Amino acid sequence: MSKGKSQRGRPLQIVPDQRFDCRSCGRCCRSWNITFSQADHERLSKIEWGTIFPELAGKELFVPAGEENGKPIWRFALRRHDDACWFLDEESRCRMHAHLGGEKKAIVCRAFPFSIAHTEAGAFASLRFNCPTVVAGDHGRPVSEQRKDVERLDADYAKDEHAARKLAGLTIGGGKTDLVPDGEMTVAFAPGYRLEWPDIGKIEATLDGCITRDEMSLTGRLIAATHILAAPWTRARLTVLEQANQQAVADGDRVAVGIEPELIFEVVRSDDAERRALKAPPAPTLMHRVLSRHLLRHVVSRPWSMRILEAGLARRLTARAGLFVRDLMLLAGFGSISPESFGRSVGVRAIARSVSTPVPVATASAMDETLARFVRAKLFGKFFFGPRFHRFHYVAGFNFVVLCCSLARAIARGHALAHDRLVPELQDLHEGVIAVEDAFFSSAPFAGFHGRGLQLALLDVEALARTTRFWDWRVVG
Numbered sequence: 001m002s003k004g005k006s007q008r009g010r011p012l013q014i015v016p017d018q019r020f021d022c023r024s025c026g027r028c029c030r031s032w033n034i035t036f037s038q039a040d041h042e043r044l045s046k047i048e049w050g051t052i053f054p055e056l057a058g059k060e061l062f063v064p065a066g067e068e069n070g071k072p073i074w075r076f077a078l079r080r081h082d083d084a085c086w087f088l089d090e091e092s093r094c095r096m097h098a099h100l101g102g103e104k105k106a107i108v109c110r111a112f113p114f115s116i117a118h119t120e121a122g123a124f125a126s127l128r129f130n131c132p133t134v135v136a137g138d139h140g141r142p143v144s145e146q147r148k149d150v151e152r153l154d155a156d157y158a159k160d161e162h163a164a165r166k167l168a169g170l171t172i173g174g175g176k177t178d179l180v181p182d183g184e185m186t187v188a189f190a191p192g193y194r195l196e197w198p199d200i201g202k203i204e205a206t207l208d209g210c211i212t213r214d215e216m217s218l219t220g221r222l223i224a225a226t227h228i229l230a231a232p233w234t235r236a237r238l239t240v241l242e243q244a245n246q247q248a249v250a251d252g253d254r255v256a257v258g259i260e261p262e263l264i265f266e267v268v269r270s271d272d273a274e275r276r277a278l279k280a281p282p283a284p285t286l287m288h289r290v291l292s293r294h295l296l297r298h299v300v301s302r303p304w305s306m307r308i309l310e311a312g313l314a315r316r317l318t319a320r321a322g323l324f325v326r327d328l329m330l331l332a333g334f335g336s337i338s339p340e341s342f343g344r345s346v347g348v349r350a351i352a353r354s355v356s357t358p359v360p361v362a363t364a365s366a367m368d369e370t371l372a373r374f375v376r377a378k379l380f381g382k383f384f385f386g387p388r389f390h391r392f393h394y395v396a397g398f399n400f401v402v403l404c405c406s407l408a409r410a411i412a413r414g415h416a417l418a419h420d421r422l423v424p425e426l427q428d429l430h431e432g433v434i435a436v437e438d439a440f441f442s443s444a445p446f447a448g449f450h451g452r453g454l455q456l457a458l459l460d461v462e463a464l465a466r467t468t469r470f471w472d473w474r475v476v477g
């Protein structure tokens with residue numbers, strides 16, 4: 001690959017197994033601080049919205065949101081009574097979309113939930129998991145059939161000054177960050193260790209091959225994947241993998257799995273960890289506690305959490321953020337719990353019964369399918385490393401995605417209990433996935449967590465495996 005070559009102009013790569021068409025649920029138009037450029041403001045503020053939609057007459061629809069490069073930026077004002085954008089109508093449809101069409105509304109609105117990461121290996125389009133339709137994964141056209149729209153979106157995004165700045169934050173490579181010094185076409189793979197983009201592609205294919213194998217639960221597959229990443233990926237090892245893949249192709253076998261990962265996978269499988277975890281859940285780690293608390297603090301601080309943690313639970317948790325998770329941990333195998341610390345609306349006995357009741361196999365496998373899609377989208381979309389993910393190294397970032405799967409399952413427990421259900425259903429897990437996407441993959445809230453300490457903790461594969469198995473305890477049984 002030539003040094004310094006522009007990242008643009010290469011064919012956009014589209015995530016293989018995601019589908020989407022907006023179902024107008026209106027979630028992305030509520031409570032979010034959606035900023036847009038001066039150019040979009042000039043265009044949109046010229047329109048007599050109050051004449052077209054009398055209910056908007058006299059309303060302040062756009063409010064200043066500061067400056068960027070000496071130019072003002074704006075955000076959509078939210079209604080007081082329901083925290084929704086003024087343009088959202090009673091049927092959860094966008095009035096701007098209705099009047100201007102999808103192509104002419106603000107570019108940031110048009111873009112959601114698409115995400116395009118620009119890297120030295122090309123641009124990768126995928127979907128975000130804080131849209132319920134994306135999480136459900138069963139509605140709309142495959143993204144691969146929307147290529148022309150996504151390409152146009154990508155081009156228009158780059159033309160808009162404010163949007164382009166956001167995009168720059170998602171650009172990995174080309175000298176824009178300290179992780180990828182100018183002119184270097186390598187990726188910060190682990191502390192003190194860099195890999196070239198083509199090699200990253202091979203490792204991703206290997207990880208993907210591991211995640212899509214379904215002869216063991218997703219937890220086992222993810223733990224195997226973290227072990228794969230813990231292997232020292234030297235050039236010589238990659239050559240062995242390459243040759244193994246060529247052989248696998250010649251034999252008509254899978255393309256993605258080579259000799260080394262195969263061995264690791266076998267070791268993890270023969271470890272029989274899941275069955276042992278059912279008998280004696282491992283101790284949660286410090287990493288687990290810190291991340292869980294952060295997640296809960298984020299969840300309970302959001303207005304939409306009131307929907308998730310109904311029955312007054314959210315209000316109580318706001319004052320006691322983090323105790324929810326701690327108490328679930330206690331109940332999961334460490335004995336005592338104070339009922340007050342969890343909230344009266346969910347009985348402690350119900351919690352105890354919940355964590356000791358296995359999820360039915362069909363639900364567990366549907367949950368695995370959702371989480372596997374989540375992990376694959378993060379993998380394909382280059383979501384978890386570099387500037388896009390708070391400057392994590394590749395291995396730590398991937399391991400964090402694995403941890404997110406466990407956190408999503410924990411939230412699913414809480415969501416089910418808040419709705420008087422002992423055992424979580426698929427819908428509960430969907431809420432858990434949305435919660436982790438919001439908390440950790442939508443920028444600001446996670447900003448305090450980019451320290452080296454966490455990165456190093458996430459490189460501790462054994463601790464990660466314990467944590468992951470902990471949350472999946474009695475879920476995978």
Ligand code: SF4
Nearest residue numbers: 022023025026028131
């Ligand atoms: S959250 Fe997704 S489905 Fe709902 S309105 Fe937004 S883009 Fe459409």
